[in-house]
Amino acid sequence: MERFTSSVTDSSLLYGNTHILWLDQPQVLNNCRPGEFLMTYIGDGHDPLLGRALSIHRLREGINGPEFGLLFDVVGRGTHWLAQRNIGDQISFVGPLGHGFEVRPRVNQMLLVGGGIGCAPLIWLAEELIADDRNVTLVLGGRSKEQIFPSQLLPPEIEIVVTTEDGSLGEKGLVTGPFKRLLPWSDQVFACGPDPMFEALYQVTKQAGSGKSLQGLLEGRMACGFGICYSCAVFPKKGGVRLICTDGPQFDLKEIYS
Amino acid sequence: MNLAVDLAPHHKQQLQLRNPVMTGSGTFSNGIELAKHFEIDALGAVVSKGTTLRTRRGNSTPRTIETPSGMINAIGFQNIGVGALMRNIAPTWARWNVPAIVNVMGESVEEYGILAKRLDGVDGVSAIELNVSCPNVDVGGLEFGQDPKTAAEVVSEAIRNTSLPLLVKLTPSITDIRPVVEAVTNAGAHAITVANTIPALAIDIEKRQAEIANGFGGLSGPAIRPITLRLVWQAASVTSLPIVASGGIANGKDAIEFLMAGATAVQVGTANFLDPRAPWRVLEELTDWCKTHEIQDVREIIGVAHHVD
Ligand SMILES: Cc1cc2nc3c(=O)[nH]c(=O)nc-3n(C[C@H](O)[C@H](O)[C@H](O)COP(=O)(O)OP(=O)(O)OC[C@H]3O[C@@H](n4cnc5c(N)ncnc54)[C@H](O)[C@@H]3O)c2cc1C
Ligand SMILES: Cc1cc2nc3c(=O)[nH]c(=O)nc-3n(C[C@H](O)[C@H](O)[C@H](O)COP(=O)(O)O)c2cc1C
Ligand code: FES
Numbered sequence: 001m002e003r004f005t006s007s008v009t010d011s012s013l014l015y016g017n018t019h020i021l022w023l024d025q026p027q028v029l030n031n032c033r034p035g036e037f038l039m040t041y042i043g044d045g046h047d048p049l050l051g052r053a054l055s056i057h058r059l060r061e062g063i064n065g066p067e068f069g070l071l072f073d074v075v076g077r078g079t080h081w082l083a084q085r086n087i088g089d090q091i092s093f094v095g096p097l098g099h100g101f102e103v104r105p106r107v108n109q110m111l112l113v114g115g116g117i118g119c120a121p122l123i124w125l126a127e128e129l130i131a132d133d134r135n136v137t138l139v140l141g142g143r144s145k146e147q148i149f150p151s152q153l154l155p156p157e158i159e160i161v162v163t164t165e166d167g168s169l170g171e172k173g174l175v176t177g178p179f180k181r182l183l184p185w186s187d188q189v190f191a192c193g194p195d196p197m198f199e200a201l202y203q204v205t206k207q208a209g210s211g212k213s214l215q216g217l218l219e220g221r222m223a224c225g226f227g228i229c230y231s232c233a234v235f236p237k238k239g240g241v242r243l244i245c246t247d248g249p250q251f252d253l254k255e256i257y258s
Numbered sequence: 259m260n261l262a263v264d265l266a267p268h269h270k271q272q273l274q275l276r277n278p279v280m281t282g283s284g285t286f287s288n289g290i291e292l293a294k295h296f297e298i299d300a301l302g303a304v305v306s307k308g309t310t311l312r313t314r315r316g317n318s319t320p321r322t323i324e325t326p327s328g329m330i331n332a333i334g335f336q337n338i339g340v341g342a343l344m345r346n347i348a349p350t351w352a353r354w355n356v357p358a359i360v361n362v363m364g365e366s367v368e369e370y371g372i373l374a375k376r377l378d379g380v381d382g383v384s385a386i387e388l389n390v391s392c393p394n395v396d397v398g399g400l401e402f403g404q405d406p407k408t409a410a411e412v413v414s415e416a417i418r419n420t421s422l423p424l425l426v427k428l429t430p431s432i433t434d435i436r437p438v439v440e441a442v443t444n445a446g447a448h449a450i451t452v453a454n455t456i457p458a459l460a461i462d463i464e465k466r467q468a469e470i471a472n473g474f475g476g477l478s479g480p481a482i483r484p485i486t487l488r489l490v491w492q493a494a495s496v497t498s499l500p501i502v503a504s505g506g507i508a509n510g511k512d513a514i515e516f517l518m519a520g521a522t523a524v525q526v527g528t529a530n531f532l533d534p535r536a537p538w539r540v541l542e543e544l545t546d547w548c549k550t551h552e553i554q555d556v557r558e559i560i561g562v563a564h565h566v567d
Contacts, residue, residue, distance in 0.1 A: 157488035
């Protein structure tokens with residue numbers, strides 16, 4: 001839980017408005033899992049004040065040892081600052097935080113659905129599932145082709161389905177189209193994206209009368225990221241209140257929306 | 259070097275703190291989470307999340323927004339309720355050597371009395387902090403703490419119902435804090451926490467609406483530190499009770515500034531969100547400063563800046 005500092009080993013605009021940073025992987029991240037996140041601190045003063053929650057995007061073996069990657073859309077002050085970092089710059093973090101995806105041991109057909117930057121944590125999950133000899137179909141959706149993670153950077157074993165709202169790449173439309181088609185095939189579903197996407201996925205499973213587990217990584221405004229401020233509340237339809245940072249960010253979407 | 263301070267010298271049990279560094283209510287949950295990672299007993303005291311008679315789910319989201327060197331929150335007192343706190347949390351506190359203080363909020367003067375009674379004699383609870391910085395429906399939505407008479411009534415009601423030491427946490431949203439400080443001192447409070455968040459607003463100009471669901475919220479963090487510092491100074495000039503400072507404290511230097519303005523202890527709040535080890539770090543920095551300045555007893559510096567008022 002202590003703040004740790006890592007050096008940037010690589011930084012580039014990967015596609016559209018989406019940036020990737022690679023950093024030296026400290027020991028605290030040795031046992032982290034897809035779906036867990038880091039609070040990322042911007043600058044070294046008090047303005048901006050709060051950390052930014054970013055999912056751990058990928059791990060890799062770099063020239064000087066293990067590295068972790070962060071994949072983010074440049075949307076505001078914090079992500080703009082991150083995109084300006086150069087090789088050798090230091091960034092501080094707290095993590096790994098939260099509960100990641102839970103993969104069932106004896107199932108084979110894995111359906112992953114990412115909306116926009118929601119692909120960030122799914123790509124690592126897909127790699128892990130491939131390494132574990134499972135079948136993976138990854139649905140990537142976005143407004144246009146600028147929002148779609150480049151398929152040439154993914155392991156060839158992954159079956160990729162792309163949807164864009166403007167039809168500039170793949171099928172025209174939303175991820176719910178291919179999701180509806182692939183749901184009967186799948187044994188387990190993992191999703192990450194904006195709230196309306198989760199709601200739509202849940203409605204599809206409900207209409208299909210499917211009892212399949214549907215895990216989603218929820219997003220919410222966080223001040224701390226580790227359970228002490230109560231900023232990141234989510235209210236499950238059936239009552240009560242949960243904290244996204246410590247009870248999630250992975251939730252069974254049925255628990256939230258039904 | 260002595261770092262110990264007493265927050266309730268006028269109380270029969272006193273409220274001895276190993277050092278002046280505490281945590282702020284609502285910025286440390288109930289301490290259980292961080293106690294798994296850091297040495298909780300090293301701190302001066304731990305203050306609970308604001309606790310009410312009944313469980314509260316809190317406000318809709320978004321509940322927070324970052325502002326320059328600060329943040330605005332309207333969590334809406336999400337808490338498990340005093341019963342669950344006593345049943346599920348207090349037993350853990352009882353195993354700690356650090357005093358745990360329960361921050362309570364009532365919707366009426368009577369509710370403060372009921373809360374005080376429920377907590378009286380509970381193993382693991384060392385004191386109560388009365389949060390009088392919430393709107394009082396009986397007095398037309400004004401905060402209890404904005405009216406000296408109502409603030410004093412809350413203290414008297416609590417004293418009648420508990421033998422625990424009582425801290426009163428005042429609002430900074432007031433023209434002059436001194437009459438309220440005097441009123442709660444006369445009503446028999448044992449210490450005074452100065453202060454809470456400052457009422458504030460931020461607007462999302464693209465959505466043309468308030469940034470947080472509740473509309474208004476409370477500003478906290480380094481941005482409010484100079485304002486709180488002045489309030490601590492003013493409070494110290496009209497009471498002999500220990501003052502606990504709360505507002506923007508993020509490092510050892512900040513803590514010393516507040517001690518010199520007249521605080522006996524400090525609470526680390528928003529700073530915990532950027533560094534879960536913040537209270538421990540503040541303590542280390544405070545200790546180092548005292549060492550390099552050859553301070554034998556931290557009490558030597560309390561109020562030393564008060565040459566003029
Ligand atoms: C668990 C979790 C994992 C995330 N993983 C990723 C990821 O891998 N890649 C990625 O691009 N984004 C991710 N996000 C969203 C990311 O946190 C925001 O895009 C980022 O905080 C924006 O910061 P900013 O300073 O650029 O924007 P600003 O708008 O300047 O930020 C102002 C404040 O609002 C908060 N905020 C702004 N947008 C969001 C948002 N969408 N969700 C939550 N808080 C927000 C910021 O943290 C900050 O406190 C994740 C969010 C959560 C909760
Ligand atoms: C997210 C959040 C929740 C808070 N909840 C409470 C609360 O339940 N009761 C209370 O008395 N004060 C509460 N406070 C106020 C803090 O305890 C503290 O007095 C205030 O934030 C100023 O100190 P700081 O700048 O160090 O945070 C809360 C503050 C924040 C930021
Ligand atoms: S972000 Fe602070 S409790 Fe979840």
